[in-house]
Structure formats: C-alpha cells, structure tokens
Amino acid sequence: MNQTATVDHFPVLDLDPFSTEFLQDPYPFHEQLREAGPVVWLSKYRVWAMARYEQVHATLKDWETYCSSAGGGLANFNKEEPWRPPSIILEADPPLHNRTRSVLQRILTRTAIEKLRAGFELEAEKLVESVLARGHIDGVMDLAEVFPLRVFPDAVGLTKEGRENLLPYANMTFNAFGPRNELFEAAFAEAETVSSWIMEQCKRESLTADGLGAQVFAAADAGEVTEKEAGMLVRSLLTAGLDTTVHGITSALYSFACFPQQWQKLREQPKMLRPAFEEVVRFQSPVQTFFRTTTREVQVGETLLQKDQKVLLFLAAANRDPRKWDNPDTFDITRRAIGHVGFGAGIHVCVGQMVARLEAESVLTALLRKVDRLELVGEPQRRLNNTLRGLSSLPLLLHKA
Ligand code: OVP
Numbered sequence: 001m002n003q004t005a006t007v008d009h010f011p012v013l014d015l016d017p018f019s020t021e022f023l024q025d026p027y028p029f030h031e032q033l034r035e036a037g038p039v040v041w042l043s044k045y046r047v048w049a050m051a052r053y054e055q056v057h058a059t060l061k062d063w064e065t066y067c068s069s070a071g072g073g074l075a076n077f078n079k080e081e082p083w084r085p086p087s088i089i090l091e092a093d094p095p096l097h098n099r100t101r102s103v104l105q106r107i108l109t110r111t112a113i114e115k116l117r118a119g120f121e122l123e124a125e126k127l128v129e130s131v132l133a134r135g136h137i138d139g140v141m142d143l144a145e146v147f148p149l150r151v152f153p154d155a156v157g158l159t160k161e162g163r164e165n166l167l168p169y170a171n172m173t174f175n176a177f178g179p180r181n182e183l184f185e186a187a188f189a190e191a192e193t194v195s196s197w198i199m200e201q202c203k204r205e206s207l208t209a210d211g212l213g214a215q216v217f218a219a220a221d222a223g224e225v226t227e228k229e230a231g232m233l234v235r236s237l238l239t240a241g242l243d244t245t246v247h248g249i250t251s252a253l254y255s256f257a258c259f260p261q262q263w264q265k266l267r268e269q270p271k272m273l274r275p276a277f278e279e280v281v282r283f284q285s286p287v288q289t290f291f292r293t294t295t296r297e298v299q300v301g302e303t304l305l306q307k308d309q310k311v312l313l314f315l316a317a318a319n320r321d322p323r324k325w326d327n328p329d330t331f332d333i334t335r336r337a338i339g340h341v342g343f344g345a346g347i348h349v350c351v352g353q354m355v356a357r358l359e360a361e362s363v364l365t366a367l368l369r370k371v372d373r374l375e376l377v378g379e380p381q382r383r384l385n386n387t388l389r390g391l392s393s394l395p396l397l398l399h400k401a
Pocket of ligand 1: 089236
C-alpha cells in the first residue's frame with residue numbers, strides 16, 4: 001500500500017449534539033469539541049464537526065467545497081429523501097442560489113425594511129405598555145413570541161386565520177435539520193395539517209397586495225423567478241422569519257435579565273442598541289448549528305475529508321472560541337461583536353438579518369424607555385430544539401423607569 005503524503009489522523013468523539021444533555025447545557029461540549037481539534041469525527045452520526053471560529057468561518061465562506069444543495073441538516077440529500085422539497089435559497093448552490101437570493105435580498109435590504117419601522121415601533125410601544133401594567137410577565141410567552149407574531153405575518157401579507165401554524169412549522173423545520181430523535185418526532189405530530197396550511201399561504205392569491213410576499217410575486221412577474229419559485233421563496237420567509245426572531249428577542253431579554261449592569265449601560269447609551277443586539281446574537285447564538293456537505297476531497301489541518309461528507313458547523317461554539325474572542329463567555333455590549341457567525345457568513349449569510357434587527361430594536365427601544373430593570377424571578381425553562389437555542393418560559397418582573 002502506498003503511503004499518502006498526508007498523515008490522516010483525527011480526533012473522534014462519541015457525543016450526541018442533539019441529546020437532551022447536550023442541548024440543555026452545550027457549553028462544556030462546545031469546549032470539548034474546540035479543544036479536540038480543528039475538525040472532529042462524530043462517530044454517532046458519522047459526520048465531521050467544526051467548532052473553532054477559524055474553521056467554521058472558512059467553511060461558511062467556501063461554498064464551492066462545502067455545498068448547501070445536499071441539505072442544511074444532517075440528512076444528505078444526495079443519499080436520502082428530504083422531508084420536504086428543499087429550500088431554493090438555503091438548500092441551493094450557485095447559480096440557482098444567486099438568482100433566488102437576489103430576489104429576497106432586494107426585498108429585505110435595510111432601506112426596503114425601513115418602511116416597516118414606524119409600524120413595528122408602534123406595536124412594540126403598545127405591547128410593552130400592556131406588559132408593564134402587569135409587572136410580572138413571561139418574557140417568552142408575553143413578549144418574545146407575541147411581538148414577531150404581531151408584526152411579521154402582517155408584513156408578509158398573510159391572512160389572519162391559521163397563524164397558529166407558523167411556529168409549529170418552524171419548529172418542525174429546525175428540528176428536521178437534526179436526526180430523527182424524539183424532538184423531531186414530537187415536532188412532526190401535526191405535520192400534515194401544519195404543512196398544508198403553510199403551502200396554501202405561499203400562493204399568490206393567499207397574500208395581500210402590499211406585503212413582502214406580494215413583492216416576491218412581483219419578481220415572478222418581472223421574470224426573475226417562476227411562479228412556483230416565488231411560492232417557494234414565500235415558504236422560506238415563513239419558515240425562517242418567525243421562530244428565529246422569537247429566539248433572538250428571547251436571547252436579548254434573557255441576557256439583559258441575567259446581566260442587569262449591561263441593561264443599565266444600554267439605558268445610559270441607547271445609541272449602543274445595534275452593537276448590543278450583535279453581542280446578544282454572538283453570546284446566545286439563537287441558531288446553534290448548520291451543516292454543509294463536501295463537494296470534493298479537502299484537507300482540514302492534518303485531516304483529509306472525503307467527498308460527499310456532512311460537516312456540522314457549531315456557530316455557537318465559534319462565537320465563543322477563545323482563539324477569536326477575549327473573555328468569550330462574558331456578555332459585554334461594548335465589545336466589537338462584528339464578525340460573529342450567528343447569522344452565518346458568506347453567500348448564505350442571513351438574508352433576513354435586517355428584519356431580525358428591526359424587530360429586536362423595536363422591542364428593546366420600547367423597553368429601554370420604560371423599564372429600569374428586567375428582574376429574573378424564576379427559573380427559565382429551556383425549549384429544546386435540534387437547531388435553535390431558546391426558552392419556553394422566562395419569568396420576569398419589569399421594574400418601571
Ligand atoms: C435560518 C432558513 C432556515 C430554515 C428554512 C429556510 C431558511 C428556508 O429557506 O426555507 S435560514
């Protein structure tokens with residue numbers, strides 16, 4: 001047998017990143033993954049994993065070597081049937097990805113989204129006023145879930161009926177990026193009803209004439225995408241646009257409840273709001289992981305990855321890699337959090353990030369004006385998901401300013 005030029009040895013870990021133990025408290029496991037090496041073999045799922053910032057970032061940037069068309073989750077679409085027709089933006093490579101991306105990108109730019117700001121801020125003021133009157137609230141059920149549901153479906157142009165299907169559908173999709181474990185099965189209990197409602201809302205005739213959905217269909221009228229593709233892009237908006245921002249707002253409330261001095265600092269300098277939310281996303285990483293698939297043999301450190309292998313990217317671990325960040329486990333709104341991979345990086349970087357920021361900023365601005373302190377008055381309850389990190393409950397006492 002010929003000796004290859006590269007010594008091919010690599011760390012092997014048998015941990016399960018989708019187990020209850022891991023998802024409850026991922027941080028010790030993230031450290032173990034980072035310390036094990038630049039790339040690690042996860043024997044339980046027979047996939048590669050990267051948890052250091054340098055490799056996660058480089059992999060996200062190299063879409064030619066690490067493709068998305070074989071799926072953003074554990075399932076390899078080259079070998080397994082996807083649970084739904086793949087997303088034509090998330091689970092697509094150039095050139096298809098470029099064409100679909102440019103449509104959503106134009107609709108979701110900062111200037112396009114600015115038109116929504118006044119309405120979002122008004123809703124946030126009203127909501128914060130009403131929760132403040134109660135004092136004791138649940139940060140998730142009364143704020144983080146309520147606000148996006150009040151503004152986003154209207155912004156897209158959905159009908160009022162059936163909106164209760166939106167979060168269950170997102171829960172299905174984000175669990176479906178993981179293995180077919182108990183979380184996956186539980187999320188899919190009402191899959192048929194939920195999916196068929198979602199698909200119905202993606203049709204041109206289901207959408208109002210003035211929303212983001214109608215703008216996607218305008219791109220079909222202009223010949224940029226087909227009618228069917230427009231529907232699929234609306235599906236992407238509905239899948240990726242709601243639960244993610246629920247988790248982003250939850251992350252902000254949780255961070256500021258845990259670190260009251262940071263809230264005080266932000267109240268003194270409200271101009272710090274944008275960088276503060278960036279730090280929230282770095283620190284909490286509402287989207288914890290994504291997969292890519294190798295399109296060729298590729299060397300990472302001393303390890304040779306074969307073609308058509310799944311690579312699990314720990315965005316959350318990269319966002320707390322001490323090789324990249326000073327005091328990574330400290331929530332500090334004055335740090336330069338830019339460069340975090342909480343929104344991804346490269347050609348697939350979150351296309352909706354301006355909407356996410358606008359929603360978070362609207363809620364936090366209203367709270368900053370009216371709330372002196374967010375006091376944690378009970379044990380937060382984790383909501384476990386194969387991809388998202390969030391809470392089902394966050395007991396808070398809001399102290400009036
Ligand atoms: C976080 C994302 C997540 C889930 C679904 C889709 C996108 C989609 O395009 O359908 S990005």
